[in-house]
Amino acid sequence: xxxxxxxxxxxxxxxxEVDENMPLLWVLRDVLDLKGTKYGCGVGSCGACTVHLNGxxxxxxxxxxxxxxxxxxxxxxxxxxxADHPVQKAWLDVDVAQCxxxxxxxxxxxxxxxxxxxxxSEEDIDNFMSGNICRCGTYTRIKKAIxxxxxxx
Amino acid sequence: xKKTDNTYSRxxxxxxxxxxxxxxxxxxxWLASAKPEETLSALNVEPIWxxxxxxxxxxxxxxxxxxxxxxxxxxxxxxxLPMLIAEELDVxxxxxxxxxxxxxxxxxxxxxxxxxxxxRSAWKLLRTAGASARQMIxxxxxxxxxxxxxxxxxxKGQVKHAASGKSGSYGSFSTAASKLPVPKDIVLKANKxxxxxxxxxxNVEGTKIVHGKPLFGMDYTEAGMLIAMTERPPAFGxxxxxxDATAAKKMPGIVDVFTIQVYEPTQKLAMFDTRxxxxxxxxxxxxxxxxxxxxxxxxxxxxxxxxxxxxxxNRETIVPGGLESTTKHYADMLDMDxxxxxxxxxxxxxxxxxxxxxxxxxxxYTAPFLAHNIxxxxxxxxxxxxxxxxxVAPIQGPDFIANTxxxxxxxxxxxxxxxLARMGGGFGRRAYGHYMVEAALISKQANAPIKLVYxxxxxxxxxxxxxxxxxxxxxxxxxxKRLTAMHIKGGGIPExxxxxxxxxxxxxxxxxxxxxxxxxxxxxxxxxxxxxNFNAAAEQSFLDEIAEYMGKDPIAFRLELLQRAKDNPVGxxxxxxxxxxxxxxxLVRDKSGxxxxxxxxxxxxxxxxxxxxxxAAQVIDLRVKDGQVxxxxxTSAVDCGVVVNPEGAKNMAEGAAIDGIGNALFGNLxxxxxxxxxxxxxxYRMIRHNEAPKKxxxxxxxxxxxxxxxxxxxxxPIFGAMANALYKATGKRxxxxxxxxQIG
Numbered sequence: 014x015x016x017x018x019x020x021x022x023x024x025x026x027x028x029x030e031v032d033e034n035m036p037l038l039w040v041l042r043d044v045l046d047l048k049g050t051k052y053g054c055g056v057g058s059c060g061a062c063t064v065h066l067n068g069x070x071x072x073x074x075x076x077x078x079x080x081x082x083x084x085x086x087x088x089x090x091x092x093x094x095x096a097d098h099p100v101q102k103a104w105l106d107v108d109v110a111q112c113x114x115x116x117x118x119x120x121x122x123x124x125x126x127x128x129x130x131x132x133x134s135e136e137d138i139d140n141f142m143s144g145n146i147c148r149c150g151t152y153t154r155i156k157k158a159i160x161x162x163x164x165x166x
Numbered sequence: 167x168k169k170t171d172n173t174y175s176r177x178x179x180x181x182x183x184x185x186x187x188x189x190x191x192x193x194x195x196w197l198a199s200a201k202p203e204e205t206l207s208a209l210n211v212e213p214i215w216x217x218x219x220x221x222x223x224x225x226x227x228x229x230x231x232x233x234x235x236x237x238x239x240x241x242x243x244x245x246x247l248p249m250l251i252a253e254e255l256d257v258x259x260x261x262x263x264x265x266x267x268x269x270x271x272x273x274x275x276x277x278x279x280x281x282x283x284x285x286r287s288a289w290k291l292l293r294t295a296g297a298s299a300r301q302m303i304x305x306x307x308x309x310x311x312x313x314x315x316x317x318x319x320x321x322k323g324q325v326k327h328a329a330s331g332k333s334g335s336y337g338s339f340s341t342a343a344s345k346l347p348v349p350k351d352i353v354l355k356a357n358k359x360x361x362x363x364x365x366x367x368x369n370v371e372g373t374k375i376v377h378g379k380p381l382f383g384m385d386y387t388e389a390g391m392l393i394a395m396t397e398r399p400p401a402f403g404x405x406x407x408x409x410d411a412t413a414a415k416k417m418p419g420i421v422d423v424f425t426i427q428v429y430e431p432t433q434k435l436a437m438f439d440t441r442x443x444x445x446x447x448x449x450x451x452x453x454x455x456x457x458x459x460x461x462x463x464x465x466x467x468x469x470x471x472x473x474x475x476x477x478x479x480n481r482e483t484i485v486p487g488g489l490e491s492t493t494k495h496y497a498d499m500l501d502m503d504x505x506x507x508x509x510x511x512x513x514x515x516x517x518x519x520x521x522x523x524x525x526x527x528x529x530x531y532t533a534p535f536l537a538h539n540i541x542x543x544x545x546x547x548x549x550x551x552x553x554x555x556x557x558v559a560p561i562q563g564p565d566f567i568a569n570t571x572x573x574x575x576x577x578x579x580x581x582x583x584x585x586l587a588r589m590g591g592g593f594g595r596r597a598y599g600h601y602m603v604e605a606a607l608i609s610k611q612a613n614a615p616i617k618l619v620y621x622x623x624x625x626x627x628x629x630x631x632x633x634x635x636x637x638x639x640x641x642x643x644x645x646x647k648r649l650t651a652m653h654i655k656g657g658g659i660p661e662x663x664x665x666x667x668x669x670x671x672x673x674x675x676x677x678x679x680x681x682x683x684x685x686x687x688x689x690x691x692x693x694x695x696x697x698x699n700f701n702a703a704a705e706q707s708f709l710d711e712i713a714e715y716m717g718k719d720p721i722a723f724r725l726e727l728l729q730r731a732k733d734n735p736v737g738x739x740x741x742x743x744x745x746x747x748x749x750x751x752x753l754v755r756d757k758s759g760x761x762x763x764x765x766x767x768x769x770x771x772x773x774x775x776x777x778x779x780x781x782a783a784q785v786i787d788l789r790v791k792d793g794q795v796x797x798x799x800x801t802s803a804v805d806c807g808v809v810v811n812p813e814g815a816k817n818m819a820e821g822a823a824i825d826g827i828g829n830a831l832f833g834n835l836x837x838x839x840x841x842x843x844x845x846x847x848x849x850y851r852m853i854r855h856n857e858a859p860k861k862x863x864x865x866x867x868x869x870x871x872x873x874x875x876x877x878x879x880x881x882x883p884i885f886g887a888m889a890n891a892l893y894k895a896t897g898k899r900x901x902x903x904x905x906x907x908q909i910g
Contacts, residue, residue, distance in 0.1 A: 032418060032459075035455045048378070053622065053847075055622055056622075056847070058846060059622075088378070090377070104372075108366075108368050108813050110240075110371075110376075112542070112589060112590050112591045114541040116376065117378045135860070140856065143855045149240050150821030150823065151821060151824075153862050154820070156855070
């Protein structure tokens with residue numbers, strides 16, 4: 014059923030009128046034109062659509078809009094206004110990306126990891142990040158970037 | 167300083183024009199080969215020359231823009247191709263603007279991403295572009311200051327005259343330079359004079375990527391754009407019989423539902439026209455979610471397809487009907503192995519050598535179909551209007567599909583506009599542009615701009631896969647365990663992987679290679695290092711096993727064979743350079759600490775392979791714990807000639823190792839009654855963070871060979887290194903990929 018919902022996205026209130034079952038991913042991409050959050054699998058298995066819900070990393074393809082009224086959502090566009098979040102800076106410094114498609118999701122997961130665990134061990138990184146797939150194979154650089162961001166925090 | 171290759175200067179002409187509002191635009195336009203000239207001379211054919219142009223724009227304000235001609239899918243050519251121009255132009259790379267060029271066959275040469283050829287084919291062309299522009303700016307400055315050109319120097323986009331202390335920006339001379347004739351004899355820097363090439367440069371789109379900017383085809387949108395998806399047969403070997411869209415059309419946001427024929431039944435198809443299904447149901451609506459939901463309400467009756475004739479590459483082929491299954495595929499391949507194949511190469515008297523052998527080792531290797539799993543699912547924007555069509559497309563080979571679009575839509579090729587989007591991966595999948603034909607047909611029928619989107623399930627279950635392959639290796643030995651002959655017999659569904667003239671051909675007096683294939687309706691195509699990605703695993707595992715039988719060190723044994731191929735090669739058609747092959751093996755041996763003792767926590771395997779003109783060798787250090795493979799270290803040695811951007815190159819070689827380890831351990835697409843058993847990442851296992859190597863070191867052979875390509879060559883050998891290291895760790899040789907479920 015089409016209903017009206019108000020969400021807080023990147024600190025701004027946003028009102029949308031959509032099917033109550035529409036996942037947050039498609040609200041962001043197709044309704045609000047926030048294209049940084051990527052569609053990869055639609056079943057919560059690849060992490061390309063990772064956003065923060067009240068500061069916690071979640072898969073936006075698995076969250077129906079009806080469950081999110083008045084919740085705080087942060088997308089890659091809102092992680093840092095000038096793309097200067099320590100994780101983004103480390104990503105640039107390590108020159109992580111190849112194709113780049115999965116990297117928004119990787120960065121959002123990494124930022125959530127460091128928020129809850131500022132000094133993660135290698136094993137912590139592996140465990141936390143294993144929901145994010147990268148076919149280009151940038152995993153070793155991602156780990157290095159996370160360690161670098163943690164060291165500079 | 168060395169002069170540009172005569173082939174180029176003799177056949178070239180350059181164009182310069184003024185920018186409106188002043189400034190300079192150098193269009194390098196000359197006749198150049200579509201293929202690297204050495205390949206053509208090796209083939210002994212007259213090259214087909216085609217026009218090419220690339221652009222440098224310099225404004226009076228000294229804004230310097232360089233267009234990157236080739237499609238970008240993560241191989242970082244958008245950084246490395248402009249570096250070639252910037253080196254000779256002598257500008258500060260960090261201050262220039264790089265822009266992705268659109269598809270334009272009249273202006274750009276070989277806008278194709280594939281075959282590890284981008285840098286290789288641009289190496290001289292783009293440097294000549296930079297050097298020509300610099301020369302013209304120098305001439306303009308010498309005229310303005312009335313000093314000889316030889317007294318002028320350049321640095322970071324500035325011209326200087328030391329004697330008078332004068333200096334000026336390139337921009338200040340750009341308008342005058344634009345009125346000069348283009349120099350004829352361009353002199354390129356000698357490699358030792360490079361200041362930019364060989365230095366690490368960061369991805370020019372890095373900041374946009376980490377900020378989530380809409381760079382990809384999937385991200386494109388414009389006013390009035392609708393979303394389209396297609397419903398396709400659930401199995402290979404099936405086709406549409408009938409459908410009822412009444413319920414689907416009533417769903418919210420749905421605009422239209424109709425069928426399209428991707429190609430006309432009689433249309434002659436070319437190499438990259440492969441598509442999985444020809445008649446599909448298009449669902450067009452306002453949002454992706456609307457369309458996904460409406461697809462579920464379609465009532466469709468599918469039926470088994472009969473054998474179908476198809477004209478592909480001017481050859482009539484029959485696509486067989488029937489619903490195929492993986493178990494039968496493997497049984498059929500074993501049957502084919504027992505029958506005589508097509509002999510592709512024979513040196514000496516291999517049959518006699520096998521008859522008189524004291525010992526024979528025979529091993530059969532197989533690998534499954536693989537899905538590309540490009541992280542950005544297949545998509546494109548298209549807007550068909552009148553007799554024109556405009557695309558924003560993630561596409562590796564725009565020129566191939568433009569011909570097909572023109573034929574299918576009945577419009578002139580010049581009415582096709584293709585803006586090249588950054589691709590979220592390609593690996594060969596986006597060389598096949600059928601989705602652009604589909605999108606154009608849907609836009610035409612819906613009379614609206616549309617973005618065609620495939621779901622992940624569409625991509626996995628109806629792809630253009632890496633084929634299933636099998637290779638049987640036989641080696642004959644005399645009473646002294648000396649290798650006397652080798653016989654390789656290989657085939658696949660639906661193509662053979664055999665490269666008959668590759669190593670170890672050339673190193674053996676008695677050698678035979680045979681090929682076979684089994685027709686199939688499962689669509690296959692290029693997948694990062696086609697065929698090589700399986701051959702390396704089989705060949706390098708087999709060499710390891712026979713080295714062990716002979717009591718030889720795996721690297722020493724390979725070097726021994728290569729030394730023979732170098733000093734006294736057997737046969738004339740060997741397609742590899744034994745010295746470069748040896749170079750990567752020696753480098754990986756030295757850098758990995760090969761020969762140092764192994765222990766329970768460190769088991770090692772080596773592998774080396776040649777493909778696409780470059781050479782790569784890898785050593786894997788791993789251990790097995792509770793049935794899980796833990797890769798502690800990968801040492802990679804690569805000879806791709808001159809390395810343009812070491813940081814980007816390392817990233818590619820690291821990624822190749824991770825991607826290869828993932829596919830070797832887990833990659834597996836299987837079929838039951840024509841349907842894929844895997845549909846998405848919950849069932850198709852991809853390598854993940856915790857399974858990646860803990861450490862990867864990449865070393866490049868330092869040489870002055872012109873670049874020979876990098877995207878594919880480091881990928882194939884890792885499969886062999888994994889097999890050989892796993893043998894050490896488990897005591898069990900593995901012959902069937904994927905290996906991951908046979909450990910522990």
